[in-house]
């Protein structure tokens with residue numbers, strides 16, 4: 113693999129235009145080379161920050177482009193598995209947006225394809241690239257808050273007015289659980305390394321997609337509760353409760369957009385300690401970690417096996433409804 117990874121993007125998604133495209137463009141060792149889109153007009157927002165961008169008017173044409181090493185897939189959720197498979201068949205490394213699949217068994221297929229091809233295939237799950245999550249894991253796993261007893265998560269925002277949004281439509285893999293539940297469930301698994309044994313779920317639906325959910329789970333050594341909604345005023349927080357303290361992340365998922373990333377460590381008899389992480393962009397870090405794995409063979413921080421575990425928890429939640 114050459115020093116610079118040449119990236120192509122499948123689909124002129126809003127998020128790719130506003131965040132991941134600029135992140136690929138800014139990342140060290142990466143070059144944003146091409147975009148595939150249904151319409152030339154949609155490329156202009158990308159050309160604004162990347163004037164030399166090559167534009168393909170079909171996804172297949174981009175996959176056939178020999179100048180592309182890796183593709184980033186920000187398509188609606190129901191198309192992820194199909195296009196990951198096509199990209200692997202075309203010999204491209206793949207970084208696909210969350211959730212990479214809609215069922216855990218589909219990720220088994222992707223793991224098999226990854227292993228057979230020798231390509232790097234991963235879910236774009238940016239939070240684990242942010243040092244605040246590596247620090248939270250270190251604090252919890254080194255016993256800084258004693259024995260972990262309970263984890264609770266909260267992730268809400270409101271997109272009810274945007275009825276055409278892919279998140280509000282069942283046929284495009286919509287729902288708040290696939291959209292943002294992935295973060296409240298996956299981050300607890302990332303920090304603790306544990307998998308849920310049982311779950312209960314209370315889910316409210318609108319037009320065939322989940323819009324409010326309350327999930328409770330029993331992990332081997334702690335209890336868990338999470339509220340996730342795309343019909344409430346924005347709030348996000350993850351808290352790890354131990355016998356001797358609390359670790360609380362106050363911008364755990366949309367760091368910099370929601371507010372600055374910080375970890376509040378609360379221990380009895382000590383002043384509350386706040387650890388801050390200024391100026392970091394987890395999307396850029398994600399692209400740089402992907403390139404580092406390709407060039408140096410370094411383990412990718414978010415392998416498909418991890419993504420499978422989060423999807424398995426989502427499958428348990430829907431089965432428990």
Ligand SMILES: NC(=O)C1=CN([C@@H]2O[C@H](COP(=O)(O)OP(=O)(O)OC[C@H]3O[C@@H](n4cnc5c(N)ncnc54)[C@H](OP(=O)(O)O)[C@@H]3O)[C@@H](O)[C@H]2O)C=CC1
Nearest residue numbers: 123124125126127128149150154186187188189209210278
């Ligand atoms: N990690 C993160 O922080 C974030 C991740 N995401 C993820 O990124 C993905 C894209 O989200 P978002 O930017 O809101 O998506 P958009 O709805 O803005 O864009 C999706 C793009 O996919 C293409 N597309 C192909 N088929 C369809 C179809 N049937 N319906 C709609 N679009 C289609 C279109 O591109 P074209 O016409 O050019 O072919 C479209 O512009 C999702 O998987 C989401 O979960 C989103 C936001 C943040």
Ligand SMILES: O=C1CO[C@H](CO)[C@@H](O)[C@@H]1O
Nearest residue numbers: 210269279291292365366
């Ligand atoms: O992944 C994402 C990050 O958070 C947003 C909400 O604030 C989501 O809608 C998006 O899909």
